[in-house]
Amino acid sequence: MIKVILCDDHAMLRRGVRDTLAEATDVRVIGEADGYANLRELLRQQRPDVLLLDVDLPGRSGLEILSALQLEPAPLRTLMVSMYPEDQYALRCLKAGAMGYLNKGGDPAALLTAVRTVAQGRKYITPEVAELLARHLSAPEAAQLHDILSERELQTLRLIASGKMLAQIAEELMISPKTVSVYRARTLEKLGLSNNAELTVYAIRNQLV
Amino acid sequence: MVVYRTAQEALTNVLKHAQAQSVRLELSDLEGVLTLEVSDDGRGASAAELAKLQSFGLLGLRERAQGAGGWIDVVTAPGQGLTLILSLPLAGVQVEAQAADWE
Numbered sequence: 361m362i363k364v365i366l367c368d369d370h371a372m373l374r375r376g377v378r379d380t381l382a383e384a385t386d387v388r389v390i391g392e393a394d395g396y397a398n399l400r401e402l403l404r405q406q407r408p409d410v411l412l413l414d415v416d417l418p419g420r421s422g423l424e425i426l427s428a429l430q431l432e433p434a435p436l437r438t439l440m441v442s443m444y445p446e447d448q449y450a451l452r453c454l455k456a457g458a459m460g461y462l463n464k465g466g467d468p469a470a471l472l473t474a475v476r477t478v479a480q481g482r483k484y485i486t487p488e489v490a491e492l493l494a495r496h497l498s499a500p501e502a503a504q505l506h507d508i509l510s511e512r513e514l515q516t517l518r519l520i521a522s523g524k525m526l527a528q529i530a531e532e533l534m535i536s537p538k539t540v541s542v543y544r545a546r547t548l549e550k551l552g553l554s555n556n557a558e559l560t561v562y563a564i565r566n567q568l569v
Numbered sequence: 570m571v572v573y574r575t576a577q578e579a580l581t582n583v584l585k586h587a588q589a590q591s592v593r594l595e596l597s598d599l600e601g602v603l604t605l606e607v608s609d610d611g612r613g614a615s616a617a618e619l620a621k622l623q624s625f626g627l628l629g630l631r632e633r634a635q636g637a638g639g640w641i642d643v644v645t646a647p648g649q650g651l652t653l654i655l656s657l658p659l660a661g662v663q664v665e666a667q668a669a670d671w672e
Contacts, residue, residue: 510595512606512654535642539656545600 362479363406365391367399367425368414368441373464377412377441380468387475396420408436409479413458415442415449423449423456424554427561430457437478446488451496455565460484506566508550514568516543520556521563571637571657572596572605578626579607579653586622587611587651601659603639608652613645630655 364387366374374392381387390406393399395417411429415422422440429436440453443464450461459478462471463486470486477484485493506514512533519529530537544559553559563569576594583592589611597604614622627643630653634641639657 510597510606534644535654536640538640539642539654542600542602542604542656545602546597549600 362387362410362475363390363408364388364410364412364475365393365399365402365406365408366412367393367395367417367422368412369394369417370414373414377471380471381475384472387472396425399425403436410459410475411436411438412441412475413438415440415444415453423452424558426453426456426458427558431557431561437481439474439478439484446486446492450489451492454483454489454493460486461489462486463488504566505551506562506568509547513543513547513550516540517547517551517559517563518568520544521560521569523560571633571639572603572655574633575605575630575641575653575655576607578630582622582626582653583607583609583611583651586614589650598659603655603657603659605655605657606652607654608650610650613647613649613651615647618647619643619645 364381366377366389368374368377371394374394378389378392381389390408391402393402396419413422413426417425420428422442426438426440429438435457437459438457439460439462440449440458441462441464442449442453446461446463453461459481460474460483462474462484466486474484506517509517512535515533516529519532524532526537526540530540533540548554548559551559551562553562560569580592583589587609589609592607592609595604595606595608627641631641634655634657637657639655642654642656643651644654645651
């Protein structure tokens, strides 16, 4: 039996997904959440085999939640579901650790296949996503997000990611803690992140530390 | 005006003291703070030399920055060039450097 938790802010959509999954005898939805707080609560009580996570949640977005969940020792197998076409979010989701990306406009049967594939620990890649991946591979060395950081912002990022405290970073860079705070705020803004934990994950993923 | 004068003074300092091959100016106004960085690849300065520099234009720059609610950082070591950073919070922005906003 594959245990699934749904996280989507639209009750109707959860209902649709639940009904689709209910047709299969080997899949059971053991919980539903409408956002991060709710999901956390659910995950404290039980651990699903597959998490179906909406990309576009109010408050903490699905991508943020995905990144946060990846910090845990044994990350959940997460399948991202979105109403956006693949080209906008699919690769970002996969890079952030998702096991697959599913367009809400897709075939309901694909949902079951996806859940079963991911439950086995395999990636679920639709033909659309496969094409994106292939194109991404053949593209010339893609510009990194952190290329837009100034040298000192990059240093700040590295030092935060290596666990240094504000005062230590200030000392190391020979600048005042206030200036470090400014650089940190800018780094977060430029990379679209919201706290030091996410910064650290970013730095590790991109082998900056 | 503070930014302009600071850039001017910093460049003058580079010309007078640094023996630099090149100098780079960076300007940013993201997150409510205007930052000017003037970095040269010149000979840099030791702590003692830096203290002497204070008596030149640097002190004036610090005072000017403080007058406008900002501050100046100087990063240097002998042989490693010198970077002067002017940070100027834009209207209504409070910059806090506390552990509280760190997470």
